[in-house]
Amino acid sequence: MKYDIIVLGSGPGGYVTAIRASQLGFKTAIVEKENLGGVCLNWGCIPTKALLKSAQVFEYLKHAGDYGLSVKDYDKDFDAVVKRSRGVADGMSKGVQFLMKKNKIDVIEGFGKLKPGKKIDVDGKEYSADNIIIATGARSRELPSLPQDGKKVIGYREAMTLAKQPKKMIVVGSGAIGVEFAYFYNSMGTEVIIVEYLPNIVPVEDEDVSKQLERSFKKSGIKIMTSSEVTKVDTSGNGVKATVKTKKGEEIILEADIILSAVGIKSNIENIGLEDVGIVVDRDKILVNDFYQTNIPGYYAIGDVTPGQALAHVASAEGILCVEKLAGQHVEALDYGNIPGCTYCSPEIASVGLTEKQAKDKGLDIKVGKFPFSASGKASASGAKDGFVKVIFDAKYGEWLGCHMIGAGVTDMIAEAVLGRKLETTGHEVLKTVHPHPTMSEAVMEAVADAYDEVIHL
């Protein structure tokens, strides 16, 4: 079979690429060895958000009294919570199946292996194309000191499908995945302890955000050990024992039922024929140019298997650009400095651009503004006063360098800053943009006003 484009892998990189390719008139096929939708729909973004929604509803029930309500009989059903999450993921995957059909994209089921001459072998059958786009994604990374056995030392896949809720869990790593699961399990009643190697949890975020999350998590009962490292695990007994080197250099033993290893991802680059074709890989990632071409003509790569932020929206944006360029459209390279990052624990985190430290390290002269949700009418009415919006502007030209938010619903608010930055807006323009009242989004306007000494509600 001969196609214009074959996409290898159907995550948010692959399936979105295939749809855009088909819209552009390319005869397109997609190869998938597991479920349509990849990690994002089946094992990542979507099922975790379903679990987190259950946790959030449970929290509301626990705190119903704060809203003047009385709920007498309520409890969680861990199995049902997991089942709901799987149902949501399955529904989304079926949605991709529908979209493939609607866009006349051939779905080839099986394990794809690249071959020279722009060909792909799928379980013994050969397909060729003018262009092949690799979107094989990634999986949970394993540390040598923390080998995953899938039972007592687990990765994210097992963490969202456990048959039994653990009483005690150690979460190693406090990036987005680690803190989302920490929040979920803590809300469900598991005793959770986070062990983070770096000095702050959510270490890529602005330090103020990390500190706020640490305060909120501690208040909710999550224990946190920063500047600490798991050096050894012993799974021989009933539970698991982790040897942890602490901030002070002491070695302590933590006991739990389960350890969740959330220390990042490992690209799916093995056994897919990269060596046979001669495609260059560096530090676990396929190297590509601004429009995702590898070193071998006719072979492209996008998403988690390439450098750049490992996020669903990045994978999709890369794939769209890649095929639009192939179609001869005049496209701009993606601005990796303007990619929003969101974490969906409670309080939520959302950010884009430079942190205050990064801006200072660059020697920039900056104006910083901050508005706490404790001063927001909507946050007070909602009983969600934890958190703030922080903005960073270039002092001379008013360029919006960074925006960092922590609080209820902020993941839906960050797009304002992303769009503002894309349109090269200045602080004064944001200030003069009337925001609706009462909303959490007013905090963005007020934070900008604070940067320019014009804040009203502080």
Ligand SMILES: Cc1cc2nc3c(=O)[nH]c(=O)nc-3n(C[C@H](O)[C@H](O)[C@H](O)COP(=O)(O)OP(=O)(O)OC[C@H]3O[C@@H](n4cnc5c(N)ncnc54)[C@H](O)[C@@H]3O)c2cc1C
């Ligand atoms: C727990 C968790 C939560 C997350 N939450 C978010 C979030 O909230 N927001 C966000 O933006 N990102 C989130 N992510 C990250 C997001 O899921 C990834 O960035 C995204 O899925 C990457 O898309 P991709 O298309 O590059 O690869 P993937 O989604 O990994 O898809 C790759 C696909 O390729 C298939 N494949 C691989 N090799 C072959 C082969 N040889 N033959 C055939 N098929 C193959 C795989 O089966 C898979 O279906 C989360 C990730 C995890 C693990």
